Amino acid sequence: MTVILVRHGRSTANTSGLLAGRTPGVGLDDRGRNQAEDLPRRLESVVEDLTAIVRSPLQRCGETLEPLVAVRPDLTCVTEPGLEEVDYGEWSNRKIVDLLKEPLWKVVQQQPSAAVFPGGEGLLDVSRRATTAIRALDRIHGGPDGNGVWLACSHGDVIKSVLADALGMHLDQFQRIVVDPGSISVIQYSPSRPYVHTVNNGGVLNLPRPTKQSGATVGGSTGQ
Template sequence: MTVILVRHGRSTANTSGTLAGRTPGVALDEKGRSQAQGLVERLGDAVPRLRAVARSPLQRCAETVAPLVDHLDGIPEVTVDGLVEVDYGEWSGRKLTELVSEPLWKVVQRQPSHAVFPGGEGLGDVSRRATATVRELDREYAGDDGHGLWLACSHGDVIKSIVADALGMHLDAFQRVVVDPGSITVIRYAADRPYVLTLNNGGSLSLPAPRPSSDAEVGGGAGA
């Protein structure tokens, strides 16, 4: 079972240096709209294999997958609360340049597992709900052959927490992961372990064919 994780395209909050959080009405900017329009081409041969498109309820994710959903025929688009952006609470809507001086900023950078946003979520809670959501959906879309491929559109810190879990990293190391707006990350969930097939891909996607075994290839394998 394989999930293609897409971070929403660049938003007006990204370009203004604002922490949007769950603030309503945050749309894609011009570059973000271009990234959304180019998603079908970037996904290439993966598009006809998709069994579902899941997304965060927020506007910028809906706008990112809209061209892909229009292109697909009969593939369900599902809105999933578990993929929603972090609830940054009182930090939402503030400039990042202001937040740097907050004592919590250093906690977010160095010990994110201990970070709880005032009036919002803790990053540990984000990690638990995001990874549980992806694993549940992955089982749902696995298909009878177990080779299901589906796409989830979400947000930077949410995707980073999913990647950290797949890599077996402690959440305190998740700031080592970079997930840019419009990027593609792919994780295959096998019987023994997850495999991160691509991370923060800003170009075209090339997926290997489904493998009959879940074992890691000794020596690294032959690639796609």
């Protein structure tokens, strides 16, 4: 079972240096719309194989997927609350340059598992709900033979937490992962362990062929 994780395209909040969080009305900027229009081309090798398209309920994720859904109108784009952006509480819609002065900023950077946003949620809770949602959806959309490919569109910290889980990393290390707007990351879930194939891909996706082997290839991938 393989999930393609897409971070939404660049948003107006990204451009303005704001931490949007769940603030309503935050859509894509011009570059973000171009990234959305280009997504079907970047996913051309797998578009026809997709078994499902799932997204965060927020506007910027919906706008990112509109061109892809137009190519696969037979697939209903389903919203999943577990993939929603972090609830940053009182930090929402504030300038990041101002948040740098907050004592909590160092905790977010150095020990994110202990970070709880005032009036919002903790990053540990984000990790738990996002990874639970992804793994549950993967069991549904993986297909009868376990070789299904599906897509989920979400947000930077949410995707980073899912990747950290798949990599076997403690959440306190997840700030080492970079997930840019419009980027693609890929995880294959197998009975033995997750395999992370792609992180922060800004180009065309070349998805590896599904494998039924029970472990990693000795000596490394053959590149097929």
